[in-house]
Amino acid sequence: MKRIYFDHSATTPVDREVAELMLEYMTDKFGNPSSVHSFGRETRKAVEEAREKVAALINATPKEIFFTSGGTEGDNLALKGVAFANRKKGNHIITTAIEHHAILHTCEYLEKHGFTVTYLPVDENAMIRMEDLKNAITDQTILISVMFANNEVGTIQPIKEIGQLAKDKGIYFHTDAVQAVGSCPIDVKELNIDLLTMAGHKFYASKGVGALYIRRGVKIEEIQHGGGHERNLRAGTENVPGIVGLGKAAEIANRDMEKKNAYIKGLRDKVIATIMEKIPHVKLNGHPDLRLPGNVNFSFLYIEGESLLLNLDMKGIAASSGSACTSGSLDPSHVLLAMGLVHEVAHGSLRVTLGRGNTEEDINYFLEILPEIVEKLRSMSPLYGSAAEFKPSNPCSSCHHH
Ligand SMILES: *Cc1c(COP(=O)(O)O)cnc(C)c1O
Numbered sequence: 181m182k183r184i185y186f187d188h189s190a191t192t193p194v195d196r197e198v199a200e201l202m203l204e205y206m207t208d209k210f211g212n213p214s215s216v217h218s219f220g221r222e223t224r225k226a227v228e229e230a231r232e233k234v235a236a237l238i239n240a241t242p243k244e245i246f247f248t249s250g251g252t253e254g255d256n257l258a259l260k261g262v263a264f265a266n267r268k269k270g271n272h273i274i275t276t277a278i279e280h281h282a283i284l285h286t287c288e289y290l291e292k293h294g295f296t297v298t299y300l301p302v303d304e305n306a307m308i309r310m311e312d313l314k315n316a317i318t319d320q321t322i323l324i325s326v327m328f329a330n331n332e333v334g335t336i337q338p339i340k341e342i343g344q345l346a347k348d349k350g351i352y353f354h355t356d357a358v359q360a361v362g363s364c365p366i367d368v369k370e371l372n373i374d375l376l377t378m379a380g381h382k383f384y385a386s387k388g389v390g391a392l393y394i395r396r397g398v399k400i401e402e403i404q405h406g407g408g409h410e411r412n413l414r415a416g417t418e419n420v421p422g423i424v425g426l427g428k429a430a431e432i433a434n435r436d437m438e439k440k441n442a443y444i445k446g447l448r449d450k451v452i453a454t455i456m457e458k459i460p461h462v463k464l465n466g467h468p469d470l471r472l473p474g475n476v477n478f479s480f481l482y483i484e485g486e487s488l489l490l491n492l493d494m495k496g497i498a499a500s501s502g503s504a505c506t507s508g509s510l511d512p513s514h515v516l517l518a519m520g521l522v523h524e525v526a527h528g529s530l531r532v533t534l535g536r537g538n539t540e541e542d543i544n545y546f547l548e549i550l551p552e553i554v555e556k557l558r559s560m561s562p563l564y565g566s567a568a569e570f571k572p573s574n575p576c577s578s579c580h581h582h
Pocket of ligand 1 (some may be wrong): 189190249250251253255280282327329330331355356359379380381382388390559
């Protein structure tokens with residue numbers, strides 16, 4: 181059966197060119213970059229060239245790029261590293277209710293270690309309000325961490341305004357840009373970003389590699405102890421194949437971004453428009469315009485996102501859902517709930533994230549299949565018969581623990 185991948189926010193395939201380069205640095209060019217002999221010098225040079233390419237993608241300098249094992253580590257290092265290094269200055273951190281768990285769970289950890297955290301609410305489009313951010317700042321605030329773009333609904337935050345405010349107040353600004361890097365043009369200088377997290381596998385490099393940008397002068401301490409790698413901030417022998425691949429992926433992203441985005445946006449807009457036209461009782465989640473080029477997120481009333489996923493999977497289509505009601509956790513997405521969606525609506529959500537490998541043909545096939553599946557599932561739903569009177573209530577009857 182034909183398989184179609186619509187889950188690029190979960191991970192992307194590794195670019196062939198990236199993979200071939202990685203293979204070279206696993207087989208022939210395998211030296212430890214810390215070794216002084218020619219094998220070591222060869223990989224050291226490759227690591228430093230990759231650092232230049234990653235820096236160029238976000239207009240940083242190479243010395244401001246620190247390689248990590250991915251998004252989760254970057255977020256941990258940024259938050260814990262800044263918090264512990266600046267605790268004499270203050271103990272207050274501001275973030276949002278819709279962050280990835282790599283941020284939220286790190287904040288919970290910091291709360292257990294004497295820090296206080298404000299979780300900003302969002303509006304119905306998953307946007308924070310600058311007013312709320314301004315009001316949350318105290319003389320204890322040392323760090324603001326707001327994600328660049330949301331992984332579930334694709335909403336892009338007012339990063340430039342946040343950066344300016346943080347700069348004016350003398351507070352560090354970190355952004356989890358894992359979903360944005362490679363999809364949004366980013367200039368850390370223009371946007372006044374102090375720290376920025378990226379992950380290779382979200383933009384066609386491999387899993388287990390990423391980078392944290394740290395503006396020169398930011399006070400931060402290491403969270404992993406050992407050798408003096410990455411200028412004493414991240415101990416451990418460098419993941420050379422991963423890093424070299426990350427550099428190549430950054431170069432490709434830099435080169436192709438505009439063309440790639442225009443293409444993916446075209447597909448996305450067709451998917452959104454067709455779903456709205458063909459399927460009744462749907463709600464587009466996330467900001468109508470300020471959203472990632474490949475993100476589609478809909479709630480289909482009267483059905484479970486999980487059933488939708490399984491039915492799509494049977495037809496070879498791989499998407500994702502904001503609710504995990506039938507897959508272990510009964511909680512619907514914290515992002516959708518923060519946006520004010522009631523449980524029934526949050527449960528019916530489907531995320532389709534497009535990538536550069538998707539074709540018009542994939543989209544057409546999906547748009548043909550989807551209305552049939554939705555219709556079938558709704559015809560089986562006890563709620564659908566009384567559609568006219570449907571009044572979503574909170575909490576959801578299928579969340580047994582509520
Ligand atoms: C995927 C993702 C992460 C985690 O990155 P890993 O490389 O998987 O650890 C963090 N934040 C966001 C927004 C993500 O999408």
